[in-house]
Amino acid sequence: MSAIISRIAGRGIPLRGNDIDTDRIIPARFLRCVTFDGLGAHAFEDDRQQLARAGKQHPFDEPRFSDGIVLVVNGNFGCGSSREHAPQALAKWGKGIKAIVGVSFSEIFSGNCTAMGLPCLRISQADADAIQTAIEADPAVEVVVDLNDLSVAIGSQRWSAQLADAARKQFLTGQWDALGELVDGLPQVKATAARLPYLNAFAS
Amino acid sequence: MSQRTLFDKVWDLHTVRVLPSGQTQLFIGLHLIHEVTSPQAFAWVHERGLKVAFPDRNLATVDHIVPTEDQSRPYADTQAEEMLVAIDRNCREFGIRLYQPGSGKQGVVHIIAPEQGLTQPGMTVACGDSHTATHGAFGAIAFGIGTSQVRDVLASQTLAMSRLKVRRIEINGTLGRGVTAKDVILHVLRVLSAKGGVGFAYEFAGSTIDAMSMEERMTVCNMAIEGGARCGYINPDATTFAYLKGREHAPSGAAWAKAVAFWQSIASGSDAVFDDVKTFAAADIAPTVTWGISPDHAIAIDEQIPDVTAFPESERPNIAEAHQYMGLTPGQPIKGLKIDVAFIGSCTNGRISDLRAAADVIQAHGGQVAAHVKAFIVPGSEAVKAAAEAEGLDRIFTKHGFEWREAGCSMCLAMNPDKLKGRQISASSSNRNFKGRQGSPEGRTLLMSPAMVAVAALEGAVSDVRAVEAKVPAAKVTVTKALTAKAATARTMRAPAGKRPVRTVATKPVTRAKVVGRKAGKLVVKSAKPAKPAKAVKAVKASKAAKAKRQAKPAKAKPAKNQAKSKPTRKPAAKPVKPVRRALRRNGLK
Numbered sequence: 001m002s003a004i005i006s007r008i009a010g011r012g013i014p015l016r017g018n019d020i021d022t023d024r025i026i027p028a029r030f031l032r033c034v035t036f037d038g039l040g041a042h043a044f045e046d047d048r049q050q051l052a053r054a055g056k057q058h059p060f061d062e063p064r065f066s067d068g069i070v071l072v073v074n075g076n077f078g079c080g081s082s083r084e085h086a087p088q089a090l091a092k093w094g095k096g097i098k099a100i101v102g103v104s105f106s107e108i109f110s111g112n113c114t115a116m117g118l119p120c121l122r123i124s125q126a127d128a129d130a131i132q133t134a135i136e137a138d139p140a141v142e143v144v145v146d147l148n149d150l151s152v153a154i155g156s157q158r159w160s161a162q163l164a165d166a167a168r169k170q171f172l173t174g175q176w177d178a179l180g181e182l183v184d185g186l187p188q189v190k191a192t193a194a195r196l197p198y199l200n201a202f203a204s
Numbered sequence: 205m206s207q208r209t210l211f212d213k214v215w216d217l218h219t220v221r222v223l224p225s226g227q228t229q230l231f232i233g234l235h236l237i238h239e240v241t242s243p244q245a246f247a248w249v250h251e252r253g254l255k256v257a258f259p260d261r262n263l264a265t266v267d268h269i270v271p272t273e274d275q276s277r278p279y280a281d282t283q284a285e286e287m288l289v290a291i292d293r294n295c296r297e298f299g300i301r302l303y304q305p306g307s308g309k310q311g312v313v314h315i316i317a318p319e320q321g322l323t324q325p326g327m328t329v330a331c332g333d334s335h336t337a338t339h340g341a342f343g344a345i346a347f348g349i350g351t352s353q354v355r356d357v358l359a360s361q362t363l364a365m366s367r368l369k370v371r372r373i374e375i376n377g378t379l380g381r382g383v384t385a386k387d388v389i390l391h392v393l394r395v396l397s398a399k400g401g402v403g404f405a406y407e408f409a410g411s412t413i414d415a416m417s418m419e420e421r422m423t424v425c426n427m428a429i430e431g432g433a434r435c436g437y438i439n440p441d442a443t444t445f446a447y448l449k450g451r452e453h454a455p456s457g458a459a460w461a462k463a464v465a466f467w468q469s470i471a472s473g474s475d476a477v478f479d480d481v482k483t484f485a486a487a488d489i490a491p492t493v494t495w496g497i498s499p500d501h502a503i504a505i506d507e508q509i510p511d512v513t514a515f516p517e518s519e520r521p522n523i524a525e526a527h528q529y530m531g532l533t534p535g536q537p538i539k540g541l542k543i544d545v546a547f548i549g550s551c552t553n554g555r556i557s558d559l560r561a562a563a564d565v566i567q568a569h570g571g572q573v574a575a576h577v578k579a580f581i582v583p584g585s586e587a588v589k590a591a592a593e594a595e596g597l598d599r600i601f602t603k604h605g606f607e608w609r610e611a612g613c614s615m616c617l618a619m620n621p622d623k624l625k626g627r628q629i630s631a632s633s634s635n636r637n638f639k640g641r642q643g644s645p646e647g648r649t650l651l652m653s654p655a656m657v658a659v660a661a662l663e664g665a666v667s668d669v670r671a672v673e674a675k676v677p678a679a680k681v682t683v684t685k686a687l688t689a690k691a692a693t694a695r696t697m698r699a700p701a702g703k704r705p706v707r708t709v710a711t712k713p714v715t716r717a718k719v720v721g722r723k724a725g726k727l728v729v730k731s732a733k734p735a736k737p738a739k740a741v742k743a744v745k746a747s748k749a750a751k752a753k754r755q756a757k758p759a760k761a762k763p764a765k766n767q768a769k770s771k772p773t774r775k776p777a778a779k780p781v782k783p784v785r786r787a788l789r790r791n792g793l794k
Binding site for chain 1: 217218219221223224225226227233240241242247248252254257258261268269281282284285287288290291321324326327332333334335348349350352353356357360361362363365366392397398402403409422429432434453454455456459460462463466474497500517518522525576588593618619636638639640641643646771
C-alpha cells in the first residue's frame, strides 16, 4: 500500500511546447548510473544550457518558478524513450515535481509517473494555455490539482481535467505502486502460465 | 472496442485477473533486460526481499553502453563499467541468463531475441525500452516499460496495464525501387503524426506488409512507438513461421506443428473489429528522410523543407523550433544537404538484411565515403556481425571507407563513446531525431533507410538512392546471366527461409557473387573478359577521376544530377564499364 494521493497544491512551472521528449527531459548521457540519485540536477540540462547561451532562460532556470511543484505542459509530453529516469529527474528537480498537467502524455511516460506516485492530468489546449499564462503572470499563485473532482484551480478559476479511471483509483486508494498487488496474485499468475501454449504444449 | 483482433486474443490469453483499479494484471511471456533500465529495478526487488518469479522467462544482455571499438574490460568509461558489473551481479543473484559481449549472442536486445527464436507469435513481451514494439513483427504484443514496471515483471512476471484500442494500418501495393520498410514507417508517421497513436496498438497489414520479410516487418513495428502507439504488430503468417523454423529457441520436432496451429489461431480473424482503420498506398511512398526534431518531421527525398503554414496552428511553434534547431529554411530541398556523419545500425536497421542493402548500394555506387564524412556501421548483434563477415560485407564496407564496428546500440542514442560533435549533421538509420539524441546537445539527425545512409555517406550529402540504382547499366544483367542463377541459388540457400525475392534485381546478383564467395566471382570475370582489359583499366581510371571530382565538390551540384537520373531511363549500350570494374574489383585488381 502506497500513500494516498488526492490533492496537490503549490506553485506551478509553465513549460510550453509539444512533443517534449524524454531525451530532452534527461539526456542519455546521464543514464549511465545504477541509481536515480542525482538526476534532478540534470533535468532539461541541454535545453537549459542552449537557452542560457542564447541569453534566454528555461522555465526550470527562472528563479520565479524555482518553488514550482506542478508542471504545466502541452501535447505529447514525455514521448520517446521509456526511461523512467525522465520522471525521476522531474521528481528530484528543485522542490520536486508532484503533479503534471498537460494536453496529452506519452503512455509509457504517464505509466512511469503513475508507478512513481506522480499524477499526469489531461486538460484542453486552451486550458493549458490559460493556466500557463496565469502562472507566468503571477508565479506565486497556488495551483491546486484535485484528483477527487478532477480539476485544476488557481484562485477562483477552475478547469476540469481528465485522468484514466484506473490511474485515478490507484492514486485515491494508495495503490499506485502496483508491486504488492501483483505479487499477491502470484498463485493466479502461475495458473495463467500453466495454460499458455508456449509454456506447455510446445514449450521449447 | 476492438474484437477478435490478435491484440484482443493475446491480451485475453495472458489476463491473470482484473485489479481493483480496473487495470488488467497481464502475464508477460518474455521479459528482456538491458543494463540501463534494470539496475534500480533489481535493487528494489532485492530491498523488498523478493525473488524473480520466473527467471527462465527473462533474458538479459548489454547493448546501450557497450563501446563499439575497444571492448576490453574494464571499460574506459567507469560509469559504463559499473553498469556492466551491476547487471552481471544482478543476473547471477537472481538466476537470469545474461549474454555478454564475446558470448556470440550479445547484441541489441531487440535484435537478439528474434534471431534466437525467443520472440514468438502470440506472446506478450516486455522490456525497459520503448523499442520493444519491434517484437510485434512476430504477432507478439510487446510493450516498452519503465524501471518500476521492470521491477514488477521481475517480481511477478506481470504488469498492471489498461487495454489499448486497436488501429489497423493497411498498406497495399508494391513498393517502388529503393523504397524500403523504413520509408514505409516514416511515411506512416508523417501522415498519422508522432502522437496520433496515443492510446492505440497499431496492427500493420495489407499486401505491402504481407510481402515484407521478417526483418523488414521488425523495422516497421520498431517505430510504432514513434507514432505514439504503445505497441505495433503484424499477424503471423508463413513468412513468420519460416523465419522461426530451426532457430535455437523455436519449437522443433512434434512441437512445431502444435506451435504453428496456435500461431495461426492467434491472428486477427476476418471478422475482427477495429477501433480505427487507416489505409495507405505503397505507390505513394518514396525514399523518405526526416528534416526536423521529431520522427514525423519526414518528407520524400524530392521534397523541400515544409513551411510552418503547412501545419495546424498548434504544431507551428514546434515546426519553427525545428527549422531553427536544424538550421534549415522552408523551401530548401532536403536533397543535397551536406552531412558530416553517417551511421548504419540500431534496433531499427541493424540486421543482416540492412547491411546487405547498404553493401549493395555501396557497390552499385562504387565510390568512397566522401572526404568530409565519418561513416560507420554497427551490426545489431554479434550474430549479425559474424554473418556479415562470413558474407564479406565488412570488407565491402571498409574498402569503401566505412568503419566496421562491434555490436551495440551505439550512436542511435549515444550512451557509448560514439557521438556527434557540435552541430554535426548525421544521416542515420536509427529511429529518433530528437534534439541532442546522438550525443551532442546541438547535433542534428536525419533519419533514413540504411541504403539512403550509405549513398549519403558516399555522396557526402543527402541523395536519392534511386539514382544510384539507376546507374547500374541494364547490360550487366545479360553479362552476368550465368552468375545470376548461381548467385540466386546460393542466396536461397543462405537467406532465411521466407525471405522474399529482392527488389533491386539489377544490382543484387553481382553483390551476392561478391558476397557468396570467390568461386562465383571468378565465373563473372570469365564472362566479362571480352570487354578488353585495356579498355577496362581506362574505364577504371576515368571513374576514379569522376570520383575525385565528386569528392571535390560534394554537396550542391550532385543532387541535381541525381534527380535527373532518378528516372530509370538507362543507357544500356553506352556503359559496359561497371560490370567490368566490378569484376576487376572482385579479383582484387582494383
